[in-house]
Amino acid sequence: xKGTASLLDANLIRQLExxxxxxRRLNSGRMKGEKKSKRRGTGSEFAxxxxxxxxxxxxxxxxxxxxRLDRLFLKxxxxxxxxxxxxxxxxxxxxxxxxxxxxxYAKRLAACLAYVALCNMDRxxxxxxxxxxxxxxxxxxxxxxxxxxxxxxxxxxxDGATDLAAGLKQMSHRNGASGMKVVxxxxxxxxxxxxxxxxxxxxxxxxxxxxxxSPQEVxxxxxxxLALEDxxxxxxxxxxxTAGLLRRYEQGLKALVGGLKDYxxxxxxxxxxxxxxxxxxxxxxxxLRQSGVLR
Amino acid sequence: xSLLSPLALLWLGITVPVVLLYxxxxxxxxxxxxxxxxxxxxxxxxxxxxxxQRLRKSLLLILQLLLIALGAVALSHPIARSSPPAxxxxxxxxxxxxxxxxxxxxxxxxxxxxxxxxxxxxxxxPSDEVMVVSFSGRAQVMTxxxxxxxxxxxxxxxxxxxxxxxxxQEAYHIAxxxxxxxxxxxxxxxxxxxxxxxxxxxDVPLRFIPxxxxxxxxxxxxxxxxxxGKADEPWAVFVQVDLHxxxxxxxxLELYVNGDLKGVRKLKIAxxxxxxxxxxxxxxxxxxxxxxxxWEDDLEADDKAWFVVRQEKTKILxxxxxxxxxxxxxxQVKDAEAFKAAGLAEQSTGDYGVVVLDGxxxxxxxxxxxxxxxxxxxxxxxQVGPPMELPAVVDWNRRHPVTRLLELSEIAIKExxxxxxxxFATPILETSDAPLVFAWEKGRTKAIVVPFKLAxxxxxxxxxxxxxxxxxxxWLRSEAKVQPKPGEPLRIRLEGEETEVEVAGxxxxxxxxxxxxxxxxxFGDTDRVGLYVVxxxxxxRPIALNLFDPQETRGEVASELKLGQGKVARAGSVxxxxxxxxxxxxxxxxLLLALEWLVYHRRIEI
Numbered sequence: 027x028k029g030t031a032s033l034l035d036a037n038l039i040r041q042l043e044x045x046x047x048x049x050r051r052l053n054s055g056r057m058k059g060e061k062k063s064k065r066r067g068t069g070s071e072f073a074x075x076x077x078x079x080x081x082x083x084x085x086x087x088x089x090x091x092x093x094r095l096d097r098l099f100l101k102x103x104x105x106x107x108x109x110x111x112x113x114x115x116x117x118x119x120x121x122x123x124x125x126x127x128x129x130x131y132a133k134r135l136a137a138c139l140a141y142v143a144l145c146n147m148d149r150x151x152x153x154x155x156x157x158x159x160x161x162x163x164x165x166x167x168x169x170x171x172x173x174x175x176x177x178x179x180x181x182x183x184x185d186g187a188t189d190l191a192a193g194l195k196q197m198s199h200r201n202g203a204s205g206m207k208v209v210x211x212x213x214x215x216x217x218x219x220x221x222x223x224x225x226x227x228x229x230x231x232x233x234x235x236x237x238x239x240s241p242q243e244v245x246x247x248x249x250x251x252l253a254l255e256d257x258x259x260x261x262x263x264x265x266x267x268t269a270g271l272l273r274r275y276e277q278g279l280k281a282l283v284g285g286l287k288d289y290x291x292x293x294x295x296x297x298x299x300x301x302x303x304x305x306x307x308x309x310x311x312x313x314l315r316q317s318g319v320l321r
Numbered sequence: 322x323s324l325l326s327p328l329a330l331l332w333l334g335i336t337v338p339v340v341l342l343y344x345x346x347x348x349x350x351x352x353x354x355x356x357x358x359x360x361x362x363x364x365x366x367x368x369x370x371x372x373x374q375r376l377r378k379s380l381l382l383i384l385q386l387l388l389i390a391l392g393a394v395a396l397s398h399p400i401a402r403s404s405p406p407a408x409x410x411x412x413x414x415x416x417x418x419x420x421x422x423x424x425x426x427x428x429x430x431x432x433x434x435x436x437x438x439x440x441x442x443x444x445x446x447p448s449d450e451v452m453v454v455s456f457s458g459r460a461q462v463m464t465x466x467x468x469x470x471x472x473x474x475x476x477x478x479x480x481x482x483x484x485x486x487x488x489x490q491e492a493y494h495i496a497x498x499x500x501x502x503x504x505x506x507x508x509x510x511x512x513x514x515x516x517x518x519x520x521x522x523x524d525v526p527l528r529f530i531p532x533x534x535x536x537x538x539x540x541x542x543x544x545x546x547x548x549x550g551k552a553d554e555p556w557a558v559f560v561q562v563d564l565h566x567x568x569x570x571x572x573x574l575e576l577y578v579n580g581d582l583k584g585v586r587k588l589k590i591a592x593x594x595x596x597x598x599x600x601x602x603x604x605x606x607x608x609x610x611x612x613x614x615x616w617e618d619d620l621e622a623d624d625k626a627w628f629v630v631r632q633e634k635t636k637i638l639x640x641x642x643x644x645x646x647x648x649x650x651x652x653q654v655k656d657a658e659a660f661k662a663a664g665l666a667e668q669s670t671g672d673y674g675v676v677v678l679d680g681x682x683x684x685x686x687x688x689x690x691x692x693x694x695x696x697x698x699x700x701x702x703x704q705v706g707p708p709m710e711l712p713a714v715v716d717w718n719r720r721h722p723v724t725r726l727l728e729l730s731e732i733a734i735k736e737x738x739x740x741x742x743x744x745f746a747t748p749i750l751e752t753s754d755a756p757l758v759f760a761w762e763k764g765r766t767k768a769i770v771v772p773f774k775l776a777x778x779x780x781x782x783x784x785x786x787x788x789x790x791x792x793x794x795x796w797l798r799s800e801a802k803v804q805p806k807p808g809e810p811l812r813i814r815l816e817g818e819e820t821e822v823e824v825a826g827x828x829x830x831x832x833x834x835x836x837x838x839x840x841x842x843x844f845g846d847t848d849r850v851g852l853y854v855v856x857x858x859x860x861x862r863p864i865a866l867n868l869f870d871p872q873e874t875r876g877e878v879a880s881e882l883k884l885g886q887g888k889v890a891r892a893g894s895v896x897x898x899x900x901x902x903x904x905x906x907x908x909x910x911x912l913l914l915a916l917e918w919l920v921y922h923r924r925i926e927i
Contacts, residue, residue, distance in 0.1 A: 123355035188356075214356035243355060253349040256357040263357040264349055265364060274363035282359065 110205030124240020157189035190222030204230035325398035395906035416512030458485030458808025485808020514879025540623030540874030641679025646781030702743030827851025
């Protein structure tokens with residue numbers, strides 16, 4: 027499988043196969059899958075009884091109940107449907123920063139989640155973009171599609187300014203069906219995140235924000251009198267970096283993270299702050315499992 | 322606070338380029354970041370507290386400006402009075418002795434001492450009074466107590482070096498007398514400290530400022546010329562040279578007889594020790610012998626020494642009833658001619674070098690040299706008691722030149738008067754409870770007194786007697802107790818009918834001294850070593866003034882001053898009462914530098 031080696035390693039793949047995505051609400055997918063659906067139907071998990079009505083499939087009549095009560099009841103099951111996972115990867119130029127690179131980290135995160143979904147016969151759609159451009163991978167299903175997903179992810183390159191609002195709006199429109207929506211971004215959007223995240227605020231969706239920052243952004247190791255150049259819009263900010271300024275910067279970053287966290291908590295979104303220095307396995311296998319995104 | 326070199330404040334000018342540099346646009350390094358958004362926000366936060374923050378931003382500049390200011394002030398040598406100015410009396414004792422001529426500190430120790438004295442003068446408060454006393458062999462008040470700085474400066478400038486050895490006691494007495502009753506007072510001694518302990522009180526604060534370094538010096542410390550026993554034998558000239566140097570040295574020594582070079586020796590001398598050598602001179606008969614060290618060292622005054630050979634025979638007058646032993650003994654005395662007179666009155670004693678009185682004692686003896694037998698002159702301080710019967714000689718002064726090496730214990734005497742002596746008379750022969758024979762030295766009178774009658778003792782029969790007579794004449798006719806030294810006044814007696822003598826110093830300066838007949842005239846300008854020629858009428862006689870002082874030749878700089886009875890004045894620094902502030906300022910500069918470094922690095926290392 028092309029690209030597997032760079033984004034996912036064999037060991038991680040083996041462990042990912044044990045996982046599945048968790049959606050707290052019952053899903054309504056289009057195809058039969060492994061997730062319980064709100065719809066009653068032909069799944070294997072019992073849901074309820076109801077009176078037989080003409081036209082119902084006699085195979086679902088519970089003959090044991092009929093024997094006891096002399097009435098026809100139909101056994102209802104949760105229909106098991108597939109989960110629709112939509113992953114949005116921010117590919118603005120700021121994502122190319124950091125060591126390890128944020129975009130690479132984002133791609134690997136996306137690959138992990140996509141692989142978990144594919145393993146569970148869920149549908150995976152991947153969107154990527156920045157201001158003025160958007161790339162998308164049509165929904166894919168089944169483990170065999172992993173190659174296509176990875177190829178798409180591999181091909182992503184960081185360019186352009188961050189425009190979360192446009193990207194998420196598009197994703198929201200394209201993936202109208204409910205499911206899990208994962209946004210992987212550094213959220214360094216000069217226009218703020220509220221305007222963008224409102225597109226994800228649909229009660230039926232399970233939304234996971236993965237906030238990826240490099241250690242260099244969390245604890246900058248730059249000093250002295252510098253001209254900071256914004257890689258996205260080329261804006262230059264002259265600073266004399268002092269301990270005080272660094273403290274303020276870190277406070278600002280904390281405020282951003284805290285704000286996002288609060289925003290997500292009050293609106294039922296899952297938020298994860300991920301530093302690219304933390305090993306991917308630790309994030310996927312521990313953090314995301316602990317917070318109930320994966321199981 | 323005052324500044325010793327205010328010109329250094331010009332360094333403050335550096336602040337201008339520093340500020341200019343600071344205001345010049347800083348060339349900032351471009352660093353790409355993922356987003357300037359958070360930085361922008363942080364800077365905006367900072368700007369909220371603008372005035373203080375701007376100050377913080379230029380903290381480095383402020384530190385740098387402060388650093389320059391402190392540095393400039395430190396360079397301008399600020400000094401502050403550590404105690405409030407009080408009306409204080411100072412006495413500067415400036416040593417101008419021969420060791421201060423040493424050039425181990427440039428230009429010379431004395432010049433250095435004068436410079437240091439001026440420095441201390443600058444420390445004095447405006448209402449302080451200063452007295453300057455210079456001292457070598459004698460003390461000289463250069464200026465009485467005065468508040469005028471110019472007078473003190475001029476007095477310090479007037480101090481001239483001398484070739485005399487150091488005697489500090491007199492100067493100390495003058496100083497402590499001048500400071501009597503003053504509340505705030507201090508004596509400051511500028512010297513190399515090469516003198517004996519001062520007898521002084523602890524009440525007067527004394528600061529000793531040592532001057533000098535490590536001298537390299539060779540000096541003649543002794544010289545003697547001996548006449549040969551027989552006419553055809555050579556004269557012997559003994560010269561002692563001391564060396565004070567770090568390494569062994571070959572010191573070339575030249576000998577001049579009557580002005581002509583007669584010999585050169587190279588003396589190999591170990592550091593800190595001396596070497597003696599004997600030159601033999603046969604012809605011509607020496608009159609003036611000069612030894613000279615031909616080696617460049619730090620002190621010139623001890624490189625030359627002179628010896629004037631006394632040629633004439635001493636005339637001895639024997640006045641008495643006649644004693645064969647005594648007359649024979651007198652006739653045996655070398656370089657002397659004995660004359661005999663029955664009584665003293667008919668002879669003028671002035672023509673004789675030594676007068677021997679045997680049993681004759683006129684009421685008042687004129688000044689002179691006397692050897693007295695069988696009586697005690699009625700000099701002040703001598704008391705004569707009842708006679709002692711058969712006094713036994715129990716002791717004699719073995720160090721006195723007259724009785725040295727003599728065996729006198731077995732002399733039998735029939736009777737001798739019991740005498741008691743004043744302090745300055747030296748008993749040279751003693752019984753168990755009273756002096757028997759004594760040496761008397763007062764003013765120009767020198768005498769050896771043997772109070773008992775020679776005829777009533779067996780002494781003339783003994784071997785010690787002619788030796789005693791010879792020694793006594795030798796001692797009596799010797800010029801003075803000690804050789805004249807530079808710095809000490811020369812006393813010259815006007816002889817016969819003369820009323821004036823002319824003295825020419827080594828510098829060539831001549832002075833005519835006048836006085837009454839038979840009076841003493843004093844020539845005081847003896848600050849230099851060398852030959853002083855005394856001219857009486859047609860006859861000229863040189864007198865040699867030599868240093869011959871091993872302590873001055875050593876020229877060692879003392880670290881403390883002995884103040885009698887074990888008390889010690891430690892070496893003080895020049896700047897005790899005025900505290901120099903530059904050290905504090907320099908410490909401040911260092912501190913600021915460290916602070917600046919810290920501030921700078923707090924921006925850099927997180």
